[in-house]
Amino acid sequence: MSSSSTPIESTSKIQxxxxxxxxxxEVAFHCILHNRDLYPAGVFERRKKYNVPVHMCLHPDVIQYIAQILESIKLLLDTREVDRVSLVILDHQQNPVERFVFEIGYPSKYTDFSSDILFTELEQSLRAFLLKLNVCDAMLKPLPNDATWVIHIHTNDCAMLRLEEKQILKNFPWIEAEEKQKTMHSPTLVPMKTVSSDIVKMQLFVEESAMKCDPSTS
Incomplete structure (x- = not known):
């Protein structure tokens, strides 16, 4: 007799x-906010993650917003129902001018996590992601002075309904993204980094809008 449920051991590895x-x-979001000058440098504190210098925003509203976002993302990661997470930077008309896209894949089979080698190799890979983010401003054109940002999660309808039910109780409801915020004008793709391991599969790239590159179109 077969069962469709996930074994406890596999579930713990997924978690x-x-x-x-x-x-x-969490660290990547803060790095992007700092490196793309979305907030004044004075509201960031220098720390280290994976032995890489990073900057974390100290503004209480930003900290709370990112924490609530991560709580939601974690719910979907636990059930393997998130395909990508995007930090979208918008101009004053709410048009996307930059989109940092984290594509997330899931290993078909999780290996033994007790091996320290796995975590050492993964840490090195994530370290490389942060190093790329620390120099991303040199690869991208400047943002408009009045830029804002938002997080988009790509998932399925059933997962979205469950997420809404849980988050409404915490006064942090998710809503479907406006079409205007999802549609980017003639984007240029800037590859950043990819990691494929027995624990995590992830790819980071940036989409840069032609509207930002040509002031006459904004």
């Missing part, structure tokens, strides 16, 4: 992987 991805995304 470990979800924790790793969520922790990395």
């Amino acid at each position: 470990v992987a979800a924790d790793i991805v969520a922790e990395f995304l």
Whole structure:
């Protein structure tokens, strides 16, 4: 007699992987906010993650917003129902001018997480992601002075309904993204980094809008 349920051992490994991805995304979000000058440098504190210097925003509203976002992402990672997470930078008309896209894949089979080699190799890979983010401003054109940002999660309808039910109770409801915020004008793709391991599969790239590159179109 077969069962469609996930074995407890596999579930715990999925949760470990979800924790790793969520922790990395938290640092990555803060790095993007700092390196793309979305907030004044004075509201960031210099720290280290994976032995890489990073900057974390100290503004309470930003900290709370990112924490609530990560709580939601973690719920979907635990059930392997998130395909990509995007930090979208918008101009004053709410048009996307930059999109940092984290594509997330899931290993078909999780190996033994007790091996320290696995985590050492993964840490090196995530370290490379942060090093790329620290120099991303040299690869991208400047943002408009009045830029804002938002997080988009790509998932399925059933997962979205469950997420909405849980988050409404915490006064942090998710809504479907406006079509205007999803549609980018003639984007240029800037590859950043890819990691494929027995724990996490992830790819980071940036989409840069032609509207930002040509002021006459904004």
